Each structure stands twice: as C-alpha cells, then as structure tokens.
Amino acid sequence: MIQLTLQERLQQAVLSLMPAADVSSVLVRPCPEPKFGDYQTNALMGLAKRNQLNPREFATQVVEALDVDDCCEPVEIAGPGFLNFRLKTVAISHALVSAAKGEHLFYRTAEVARTIVIDYSSPNVAKPMHVGHIRSTILGYTLAQAFRLLGHKVVTDNHIGDWGTQFGKLLVGWKEHLDQDALAADALAEMERLYKLVNSACDEDEAVLDRARQELVRLQDGDEENLGIWREMIDLSRHQFDEIYGRLKVEFDETLGESFYNDRLKGVVDELTGSGIAEDSEGAKVVYFNDQKALKKHPAMVQKSDGAANYTTTDLATLEHREKSWQPSEVIYVTDGRQQLHFQQLFALYTRWKPQHAMKLNHVWFGAILGEDGRPFKTRSGEIIRLSDLLNEAEQRAFDAVTEKSPDLSEDDRREIARVVGIGAIKYADLSGNRQSDYVFSWDNMLALVGNTAPYLLYAYTRIRSIFRKLEGESIEPPASFSLGQAEEVALAKHLLRFGLVLEQVIDECRPNFLCNYLYELAGFFGSFYENCPVLLAEGEVRAQRLALCDLAGRVLKTGLETLGLETTERM
RNA sequence: GCGCCCGUAGAUCAACUGGAUAGAUCGCAUGGCUACGAACCAUGAGGUUGGGGGUUCGAAUCCUCCCGGGCGUACCA
Numbered sequence A: 001m002i003q004l005t006l007q008e009r010l011q012q013a014v015l016s017l018m019p020a021a022d023v024s025s026v027l028v029r030p031c032p033e034p035k036f037g038d039y040q041t042n043a044l045m046g047l048a049k050r051n052q053l054n055p056r057e058f059a060t061q062v063v064e065a066l067d068v069d070d071c072c073e074p075v076e077i078a079g080p081g082f083l084n085f086r087l088k089t090v091a092i093s094h095a096l097v098s099a100a101k102g103e104h105l106f107y108r109t110a111e112v113a114r115t116i117v118i119d120y121s122s123p124n125v126a127k128p129m130h131v132g133h134i135r136s137t138i139l140g141y142t143l144a145q146a147f148r149l150l151g152h153k154v155v156t157d158n159h160i161g162d163w164g165t166q167f168g169k170l171l172v173g174w175k176e177h178l179d180q181d182a183l184a185a186d187a188l189a190e191m192e193r194l195y196k197l198v199n200s201a202c203d204e205d206e207a208v209l210d211r212a213r214q215e216l217v218r219l220q221d222g223d224e225e226n227l228g229i230w231r232e233m234i235d236l237s238r239h240q241f242d243e244i245y246g247r248l249k250v251e252f253d254e255t256l257g258e259s260f261y262n263d264r265l266k267g268v269v270d271e272l273t274g275s276g277i278a279e280d281s282e283g284a285k286v287v288y289f290n291d292q293k294a295l296k297k298h299p300a301m302v303q304k305s306d307g308a309a310n311y312t313t314t315d316l317a318t319l320e321h322r323e324k325s326w327q328p329s330e331v332i333y334v335t336d337g338r339q340q341l342h343f344q345q346l347f348a349l350y351t352r353w354k355p356q357h358a359m360k361l362n363h364v365w366f367g368a369i370l371g372e373d374g375r376p377f378k379t380r381s382g383e384i385i386r387l388s389d390l391l392n393e394a395e396q397r398a399f400d401a402v403t404e405k406s407p408d409l410s411e412d413d414r415r416e417i418a419r420v421v422g423i424g425a426i427k428y429a430d431l432s433g434n435r436q437s438d439y440v441f442s443w444d445n446m447l448a449l450v451g452n453t454a455p456y457l458l459y460a461y462t463r464i465r466s467i468f469r470k471l472e473g474e475s476i477e478p479p480a481s482f483s484l485g486q487a488e489e490v491a492l493a494k495h496l497l498r499f500g501l502v503l504e505q506v507i508d509e510c511r512p513n514f515l516c517n518y519l520y521e522l523a524g525f526f527g528s529f530y531e532n533c534p535v536l537l538a539e540g541e542v543r544a545q546r547l548a549l550c551d552l553a554g555r556v557l558k559t560g561l562e563t564l565g566l567e568t569t570e571r572m
Numbered sequence B: 001g002c003g004c005c006c007g008u009a010g011a012u013c014a015a016c017u018g019g020a021u022a023g024a025u026c027g028c029a030u031g032g033c034u035a036c037g038a039a040c041c042a043u044g045a046g047g048u049u050g051g052g053g054g055u056u057c058g059a060a061u062c063c064u065c066c067c068g069g070g071c072g073u074a075c076c077a
Helices: A002-017 A043-050 A056-063 A088-099 A133-151 A166-176 A182-183 A186-205 A204-221 A223-246 A259-276 A311-326 A337-355 A389-407 A411-431 A454-471 A487-498 A499-509 A514-531 A540-563
Strands: A040-043 A076-078 A083-085 A113-120 A153-157 A279-281 A284-287 A300-303 A332-338 A360-366
Touching: A002 A043, A002 A056, A002 A279, A043 A056, A043 A166, A043 A279, A043 A332, A043 A514, A083 A223, A088 A284, A088 A540, A113 A133, A113 A311, A133 A153, A133 A284, A133 A360, A133 A389, A133 A411, A133 A499, A133 A540, A153 A182, A153 A204, A153 A311, A166 A186, A166 A204, A166 A223, A182 A186, A186 A204, A186 A223, A186 A454, A186 A499, A204 A514, A223 A389, A259 A284, A300 A311, A300 A337, A311 A337, A332 A337, A337 A360, A389 A411, A411 A514, A454 A514, A487 A540, A499 A514, A499 A540, A514 A540
Parallel strands: A113 A153, A113 A332, A332 A360
Antiparallel strands: A040 A083, A076 A083, A279 A284, A284 A300
16 A cells, blocks of 8 residues: 555645646556666656646656655656655565554555446356356456455346247247257257257248247246246256356356346336337337437337337346446446447436436456457357366366376365366466457467466465465464565565555456456565575574565465455365 | 457467556476475577557557458347
8 A cells, every 4th residue: 555655645746836737647556667666657747748847857846845755765766757666675564564463465445335236147048158158257256356355345146148039939949849858968958959949940931930939929928838938947047057156156146137127128118218218210119329429320229129128128127226226336247348339328328218327337348259260269060168068177187287296185185176276277367368358269278277377376375375384383473574685575575565556456447367467476476485585494583574474475365366266275 | 331349479368558678478498306395486589569651758559541350230138
C-alpha cells in the first residue's frame, strides 16, 4: 500500500502547484526497470505539456512540494520528466513487520463493499461441456474470488440454457430414436446424438421440422409427457455439469436457468410494445437504436414472428430479476467475444426500458479457442474435445510426472497431488493469457508442467512448506525488523508489497492474467532467494527474518492461487 | 458491403492502456545438487512488433492506407 501513499502525496503536491488540475491520471506505478527505482510516475510530462510548461522544470517544482522522506530515498527526476521513487529499507521493513504480525497481507479490502452479480459458465442442457466452456467457467469463478477477497459481495449465477427451440428437436429425438443403453452409459452424448440426428433430418424433411415445432408448442403449453421428458433431460445434464464443477471446484450461489424466467417473457414484450420501445417488423417485434451509431443497423429482436420470445427477452427478464433481488452495483457477463453485439443491444435496451437503473453492465468477453491451423478449434474427426477428457488427460500427465519425480510417495498421495497439479495446470494455462486474445489449443501447451505454469508456482509453495516441516515444534517469534542484507531478500520483499496493487488491477479490468504474472514473478523471486539465502542454516535475527519472509511469500502464494481457483499441496 | 477483434523471437504468449534498452516460457547451447526439494537456479544465442506513411519529447499501443486472418451482421443462444 506504499504505492498508494506515494500516489496520494504526489497528487497533493501537484494540486498545491495547480489547484485546478485533474489529478486522477497522476498515478504511481511500478518501475519497468529496477535500476530506475521501485516506483515511477510519467504523468507530469503530459500535465506539463497541457499547461504549456517545461516538463523538467515542472517536475522539479513538484519534487520540491513533495514530502516522502519517511518512505523514500530522495526522488529522482529522469529523462524528459519521469519521477523515480526508491523505497527506504526501513519502509519495506515496516510493511513486512506488520504483515508478519498478521495485521494485513499487502492488500486492503474495500471501504465500501459493492454487490456484484457474475454470470458465467452457462452451459446448455443436453449438450456435453467441451473445452469452449472452460474459459467462462474458470474466468468467472476467479473474478468472483478476486472481488470477494477485496471485500465485495458477489452473487454468482449459472444461467443454464434449459429452455428454447432446441427442445422441440430433442423431444422428437427422444420419442422416436432414444437408445436407452446409450443414455445410461453417457446421457449427454446420447442427447447430443439425438439432437444432431433430428437437426439434420429437419434440414431434409419439412415434416420432421413440423413435428419438432408441435412438440415444442406442447412443451410450452404444459403437456405432462413433454414436461416429464424435459425435466429428465435437465436432471441428466445437471448431474454431469455438477460432476465437472466438482472436479474444477467451481461453485455457484444461484443456478437460475432460462426456464426460470419463462412466465415473465410475455410481460416483458408487452411492456416494451406498450411503451413504444418495440415495434412490429416482418411479423416480429424489434427495437431500433437509431440514436446509437454502433447499433444503428442492428435492431434487437424481442419476439420472433412465430410469437415466441428469444434470448434477448430472457436476458431482459433476467436483468430485471437480478436488480430486484440483489440491487447490484454491477452485473458481469463472462462469455466469448462473439456475443458482443448481443450484449451491446441488451445493455442499451435495458437502459431504455428501465432508465432509472443504476447498475453497471459489463460484458467481460474472451477470445476464441483455435486449432493449430488458426481456424475454430476441432479435433481431426471434427469433434470438439470434451471437458471430462481434458481433465482426465491433465491428471494422467501430472500423475506420470509425480510418479517419476517422487516415486516414494504412496499411490493415494500421488493421485491427490496429480489431481491438484493437473487441474491447476489447465486453469492456470487458461487464466495466464490476456483473455481477449484468441488462443491456439494444444495439449502440450495446456497441460505443460514446466515453465510459466501452475506446477512452477506449486513447487515454490512446497519448498516453503518443506522448510516449515523441518522446524517441527520450534516456536518462532515474528521479527521486530528486517535488515534485508541480500539483494534476493530485497527483491522478494518489494514484490510482496505489490500484491494489493495487482489485485486491484484484476478486479478493475477483470483480467486475472495480471495475478498470474504477479505470482509467477513471486515464485521466481522466491526461487532466487531460496538458492542464494540459506534459511534454516542462518543464525539469529537473519534466520528469523528469512523464516518470516518465507512464511509471507507462502501466504501470498496460497492466497493468490486460491483466488485463481488453484488448490495447493504440501508435497509434490 | 458494414461493424468488432487480431497479426510481436522457430513455437506459445506478455507488455500495467502513450513511457526508458519490447519481456517470459518451450525448444536450443553452457554451467550448478556433501546449504533447507534440480518439477529448481544461473548464463548465452534468437526481434525492422505483417508492410508503408503520419501524429510527438517518446508508438507494438493513437490516426491513415495496403496485405493476411478470425468473428458478427433479426427470427440459434
């Protein structure tokens, strides 16, 4: 939090010279190069330019008005007008001492807790979850954890696709082509087969399409037989979703599928038409956005020409429900980037429908998964890889690795470690990139066990734990100060101080890869420290200080990993 | 056609939203376990950031024009 102190004082110094200045962009950030210092600001140059001042002279004046002697060495003006701050060891020591006493862990929680609704995962009933679902599931869960860590209230909602036109075809398939044995063996695969079968039959034969429409109408009219089949399809699907979520250790506060809002859809359409927001077009009800450049040519449809509502309508009802139920300050949708237009329409439409709403509506989108040819991802046989197969493969590879590295451990232990490492590797691989970049799927990349990967972080953690196991019963007092005599200690300590800043960035921009980078660097700094600074063999104060550094690094690592949804292990 | 996103080392990705010498990892080469776990550490090679032009103290990032790719573009969600 030192960084925020510096920033506040810097802003005050600027204001003392320029009372009318907007200092919100006067930020202090970590230096790109340690040789320049620990923190820097580049904001003075822009400010000077806008006010037609010489940037170096302005920087000099700011430095004169700035008092940071308690935590920094004399501030340095560099290049065209950077300010470089170098922390005093006593300031670092002070932060470490209070953390070692358990007063904080280098971050602080929000003074005003916000309520955030996060909508993620949202698989469709009767379809197996495949690798495409993992990004939303893992990203959403991680964001929820990050908001919670910083003291916010989060409601997670799995908006599963359990209603809609696909059920007409599924019902035809179920009634005419169901293979009970296949259903018992792998329900989702069988339902997917039925859907594909009827779907292609519909393309060729108008009569099949008619039957599908009739079955759908019957379902929507409450026909007992169709409702029963529908419920069974949902139960079978939910069972398999839960199995995946269990393995991923992902949870939801709510699972309100599309069907939950079914009774409200007609009312929504009536309100929109009644108030003149929606109008008729080619038999459908649509909303035009002539006031918005980006949406001008893209009206949103809220009712199809056959009278049925569609997903925009459902999403409107969902937003209404969320606002009523939780009064969130923000609703976050985690989906792939192809739905950007839909959410632009939805947000604009909701604001027109309920102009008084105060929710920030945020579409957190992510890039596509591509095959090695750069085209949307499929295996050679044209199938998308099933999520359960991916998890199995990850655990198997991790098991082979742990068996090779630690053959002395029992098989049960190795299985458990392989589970933590394998699942962790997948999650980390998914979270460590910029979410908006498309990424190329490859088994070796996703399940890698060396380099910038989960096992690297977990290994650093096990080394820390190993040190504390060797202490056995020995009681350790938190040190009264840190002398930080070796460069590796300083680098590790300074990095610990930045934890809070990174967490803020993660929730501000909904980008968990900042946390991945931070933890990877932390593990790296710990690695150098570990190789160069004996802990147990050190003596007196130094030993106590190094033990405390190890403990703090371990706690930050564990907290960070848990925020990413990764479990830790004591040995591997 | 229109709109959005993208092109960075042999490969996979970063780059704190305009900052200082574009960083990692894999792979490749070299060195290090009689100091706490070598799933580690240290060192090296590898780049005209797709291409041209522009904006300015400063550009992978902003503007513009080409080249190449992905996605979307009213009755799927």
